[in-house]
Amino acid sequence: MSALQHKVLVVDDDPVVGKSFNRVLSQKGYVVVTAENAQEALSKVQEGEYDVVFTDIKMPGMSGIELAERLKVERPWTPVVIVTGYGSTANQERAKAAGVSSFLEKPLSPEMIEGSMMKALLDAVPAVLPGLVEAVHPEPAAEDSHLKKVALFVAAPFIGLLYAVLLPFVGLGMLAYLGIKAIKNNATATKVASLIAAPFIGLAFVVTLPFVGTALLAWLGVRALIERAQAE
Amino acid sequence: MHKLYINPLPVRIWHWTNALGFVLLIATGLQIRYLDLIHLVSFRTAVVAHNWIGFVLIANFFLWLGFYLFTDKIKVYHPELSPTKYFRASFRQMQYYGYGIFRGDPNPHHVSVYHKFNALQSMTYQIIMMLVVPVQFFTGVLLWDVTRFAAMVEMFGGVRVVDTVHVLFFIFFTGFIFIHPYLASLSHTPWAHFKAMITGYEEVEDEPEQGAASR
Numbered sequence: 001m002s003a004l005q006h007k008v009l010v011v012d013d014d015p016v017v018g019k020s021f022n023r024v025l026s027q028k029g030y031v032v033v034t035a036e037n038a039q040e041a042l043s044k045v046q047e048g049e050y051d052v053v054f055t056d057i058k059m060p061g062m063s064g065i066e067l068a069e070r071l072k073v074e075r076p077w078t079p080v081v082i083v084t085g086y087g088s089t090a091n092q093e094r095a096k097a098a099g100v101s102s103f104l105e106k107p108l109s110p111e112m113i114e115g116s117m118m119k120a121l122l123d124a125v126p127a128v129l130p131g132l133v134e135a136v137h138p139e140p141a142a143e144d145s146h147l148k149k150v151a152l153f154v155a156a157p158f159i160g161l162l163y164a165v166l167l168p169f170v171g172l173g174m175l176a177y178l179g180i181k182a183i184k185n186n187a188t189a190t191k192v193a194s195l196i197a198a199p200f201i202g203l204a205f206v207v208t209l210p211f212v213g214t215a216l217l218a219w220l221g222v223r224a225l226i227e228r229a230q231a232e
Numbered sequence: 233m234h235k236l237y238i239n240p241l242p243v244r245i246w247h248w249t250n251a252l253g254f255v256l257l258i259a260t261g262l263q264i265r266y267l268d269l270i271h272l273v274s275f276r277t278a279v280v281a282h283n284w285i286g287f288v289l290i291a292n293f294f295l296w297l298g299f300y301l302f303t304d305k306i307k308v309y310h311p312e313l314s315p316t317k318y319f320r321a322s323f324r325q326m327q328y329y330g331y332g333i334f335r336g337d338p339n340p341h342h343v344s345v346y347h348k349f350n351a352l353q354s355m356t357y358q359i360i361m362m363l364v365v366p367v368q369f370f371t372g373v374l375l376w377d378v379t380r381f382a383a384m385v386e387m388f389g390g391v392r393v394v395d396t397v398h399v400l401f402f403i404f405f406t407g408f409i410f411i412h413p414y415l416a417s418l419s420h421t422p423w424a425h426f427k428a429m430i431t432g433y434e435e436v437e438d439e440p441e442q443g444a445a446s447r
Contacts, residue, residue: 016234019234020234020236023236023344023345024345027344027345027346107235107433109237109432109433110236110237110345111237111240149304149306149307149310150301150306152306152310152311153300153301153306153309153310153362154362155311156309156310156311156358156362157358157359157361157362157363159311159313159358160311160354160355160356160358160359161359161363163311163315163318163319163322163355164355164359166315166319167319167322170319171323174323
């Protein structure tokens with residue numbers, strides 16, 4: 001089972017919070033779904049299974065604590081993490097009694113999000129879903145080995161150096177390509193470019209002419225010799 | 233606008249120690265190199281300070297290296313293996329720095345936790361941190377005690393060669409110390425990147441949600 005198959009529901013009336021979770025967890029292969037209030041969250045939970053639910057406390061309508069209580073009644077196996085900027089002791093007591101996995105205090109860092117995600121999954125593992133053990137280390141298949149990461153890290157300056165050396169040439173090539181393309185699309189420019197290019201093309205013909213002529217003569221000679229040999 | 237935790241504490245400690253160390257090394261280095269023109273401190277004091285600061289920065293470099301080697305943030309310094317992607321991103325960034333930024337165009341690079349550098353920064357920092365800085369430290373250590381490392385100095389072509397490399401990189405770093413703050417000021421506010429290197433949190437513009445993950 002890969003982390004990609006795990007779904008996370010983030011409930012917060014501030015869409016920025018959902019986006020933060022999405023940014024951090026989707027990089028790790030989780031599917032992040034957001035809901036802006038508890039009602040929307042409950043209907044989403046009815047429609048599909050979620051591996052972890054993160055919820056804010058203070059929301060219009062039903063609070064996060066009430067949502068956690070409802071979820072724990074309807075789906076006791078789903079870990080619920082409370083995300084809040086207003087951590088009161090009363091709220092904590094009530095949430096603990098409802099069976100929430102943990103509290104997460106704003107402002108959130110990626111490490112906090114990732115850490116609480118893992119903790120919630122770990123807590124859920126022994127009781128309910130043994131298969132989730134793999135999710136504790138998200139992206140095991142897609143994640144590079146540490147050796148490969150270090151190898152890439154060591155190779156990075158040399159690849160960077162190669163890019164730095166190639167960059168001006170690629171840039172000039174692109175400029176030349178864009179210039180030629182622009183000239184081709186403009187009749188006057190084509191005429192002017194042909195006029196400027198004419199002496200250089202002529203010079204190229206003059207330089208290559210003796211070689212082409214000599215090669216032609218050589219080819220005719222060889223062919224004559226072959227034909228004579230065949231005739232004899 | 234939202235906040236992303238881009239610069240963890242070890243990186244911030246390393247960065248500011250490095251910044252201070254670089255300024256002091258440049259100052260003492262100038263004093264050592266231009267003894268007749270600059271009279272900040274005595275030659276002996278400048279040499280002793282230069283050596284000590286150098287060793288502090290070598291230790292600091294290993295803090296940086298250790299942090300990246302032993303955390304998943306190592307990805308920040310991974311190269312882009314697709315040349316097409318790399319060159320496309322580089323030219324977009326160059327176009328932005330050279331033209332788009334003056335028109336108020338959005339930055340083509342979107343910062344994320346594992347993708348904090350744009351294509352040009354990524355290439356520059358990979359070369360600086362893993363080639364230029366180690367070579368500068370190495371030549372510095374050789375010059376610190378030329379007698380002890382005589383054989384090695386000889387192997388690299390003598391004191392003049394080692395010293396030339398050290399001075400050339402010194403000139404490069406002196407330029408860097410001026411360009412770096414200028415580039416750091418090119419955020420949505422002049423101080424945003426500086427603030428991010430103090431708090432760890434980078435202010436990032438909100439992007440429209442995309443893909444299945446956001447649903």
